[in-house]
Amino acid sequence: MAKYLLLKHYRGAPAPANDVPMEQWTPEEISAHVQYMRDFADRLVKTGEYVDGQALAPEGTWVRYDGEGRPPVTDGPFAETKDLIAGWMVIDVDSYERALELAGELSAAPGAGGKPIHEWLELRPFYAASPTDPECHPGG
């Protein structure tokens, strides 16, 4: 089993095929979308492939160390072009192919008109030190 991170983006990903902002959907379409994602997560819980999922607020701040006693530097309110992560789901699956399959399925959540939104999701494998990997144990 290997863990993968599925990243949803507010901005920064290529535009989805069915690109209509959510507040322009009908309330029923929103409910169907939310229900699809909930069912998806429930199913992964049952197959033992679900690890974690969280949604993130759109507002974030860039921070860095800027010397003793000096305030951190932030990018202020002008974040329009910044890549913004909307949320994540962590899955634990047998293969890369399975991870791709699930990401595709999540991307097919219904949107405006009840049609899949074809949202781009970012799929990132977790680094994991294998206990059998000799390179991780120099001298061991």
Place this chain on the structure above:
Amino acid sequence: MDEALLRSLTPSVLTVLVRRGADFAAAEDAVQDALVEAVRVWPADPPRDAKGWLVTVAWRKFLDATRSDASRRRREDHVEEEPAPGPAPAVDDTLQLYFLCAHPSLTPSSAVALTLRAVGGLTTRQIAQAYLVPEATMAQRISRAKRTVSGVRFDQPGDVATVLRVLYLVFNEGYSGDVDLAAEAIRLTRQLVAAIDHPEVAGLLALMLLHHARRASRTASDGSLVPLAEQDRTRWDTAAIAEGVRILQSALARDRLGEFQAQAAIAALHADAPTAEETDWVQIVEWYDELARLTDSPVVRLNRAVAVGEADGPRAGLAALAAIEDSLPRRTAAAAYLHERAGDVSTAAGLYAEAAHKAPDLAERDYLTRQAARLNARLRN
């Protein structure tokens, strides 16, 4: 094994040990050890006097730990100076534990964690679950809190207002895992009402009961938020509402109004209305005026503006809203609501979308997005 009994005995056993001179952190460890022992021994050999048994075992555990401690002599001297354990004093022991846990030197989150542990008798694991943090993290937070109050003596007077604030924080944390923090807060506040005669304590209990009574109807089966006006009132817990109203009335009769009583009065007016349309908004506005006089918080002024919108019409509500700073959370949502009621659908749709963007949690964001979607659908037709 009666877990509720153990939990209810924990604070008074802890207080006895601290009274006898045990340091708070050491006393807490000893009580936890005694509880573990009780879980092991009681099923086969139940004690006649559960509290007495726990005190005896905990004190022995404390002495054992102290003897093996390098600072034995110092502690023994300390115990020597203490008054001998005698009959219980007139004040309720648990009350002082409340004051200790709500000590001003603690951060609010530490005070909440320590209260749940020491007064509520919850395990570190249960508290960690309720806060969705790892158990080790919560254990560190609690032991840091214990160290902070370890030098504080029980004879210092505590501030009731601080205790009430901590209990209200517990209540508002909601629940997850196997502990419902709202129910736990109600249980603890009931204890406090029994221990201390103060109309604001009663006011807080009434407020919690009135909010809690409506909780089941606040979310739909799919987890989405249901606003007050659309809630199924047959699902409200009428017994809890009746109890809350009764407690509130006797508190108000004492004529020492405080913040919690005023909030409870508003909650009672909502709970009393057979339908949303029959809500007595005029009286609610009057209570918000009282509340504003007591606290002058912008949140109160925001809620008051919404109430004014119901009592005197949406234009009056928007006028009241104008005086409130833009950055206040939920102000945009309130403005959207009032604009819709005033018939300005397209402004309302835009404000709902903006409010959704700023929403503090997912359920609220989804709710506001749906409101925007509903109005946009109306504008298209």
